[in-house]
Amino acid sequence: MTEARNRTATPAAGLNGDWLTKERLHNLLNVRKPSEDDAASTVYLQPGEVAESPEWRERLARVGKTPEESGCGLVCFRGGDRALVMAPPFPVTESSRFDTWNEGPLWSLLDAHRTVGVVLVRLGRYSVAVYRGGDLATSKTDSRYVKGKHHAGGTSQLRYTRVREGQMRRLYVKVCETIRAQFEPVASELDHVILGGEKFTLNGFLKVCPRLDEYKDITLKRRLNIRDPKRDTLDDLGSTLHESRVWALDW
Secondary structure: OOHHHHHHHOOOOOOEEEEEOHHHHHHHHHHHOOOOOOOEEEEEEOOOOOOOOHHHHHHHHHHOOHHHHHOOOEEEEEEOOEEEEEEOOOOOOOOEEEOOOOOHHHHHHHHOOOEEEEEEEEOOEEEEEEEEOOEEEEEEEEEOOOOOOOOOOHHHHHHHHHHHHHHHHHHHHHHHHHHHHHHHHHOOOOOEEEEEEOHHHHHHHHHHOHHHHHHHHHEEEEEEOOOOOOHHHHHHHHHHHOOEEEEEEEO
16 A cells, blocks of 8 residues: 555544444444535546546545545545545446435445355365355355475475475365255255455466356456355355445545
8 A cells, every 4th residue: 555545545534444244334324424514525436437527536546546446436425624535345337326325226336136146265275155134144164185385406395396286276166066956956045155265275276267257247347355264154154245445535
């Protein structure tokens, strides 16, 4: 994160890309809601859209490109001399601007009942799950032994590398098979697919699993940073799926 972003985003408000649950977001908006005498505006932007208002473009430039990286668009509120910029967890479907504080479209977005497929992959462990709303509907979690990195040289390292690559391929194949078993029965109902886990392992998996190509049109850009994909983790993940990332700044 750049110094400029740290300096301009919100030293006063204390929110600089924080992830907020729906409950915490609701509380924040209640606190920030302007009085009748305060200037107010609201902007909803679909993914890739740019704010028409020069004032909002300038404020969004302060925050930088990070809010747009989720690929779900932006939701922006101004109340008096303060503003909030949000990257919602799911895509904004219609761009709009209001000269008032208008939370309606935001809560319609967050409260919509969705069926979401989740794939979490880390070295040696994975979880594949389906959520309906915030509730876990089905899941499969398993582990496969994969050797850690080997730093010695020569023939020993080459042999070690081949063994490790074979173990990783077997892990990837197992995850791909599990995706088929978990997603196929509900394929027509899935609204989104969200991936997560460890970046290197996940990227390697994506190169060898054609099964996910079937869901590429509904796979979101956001990634879940899950340290350990296990059954206990899945119980709390339904709330995480609905978290918004929030930046606050002075107007």
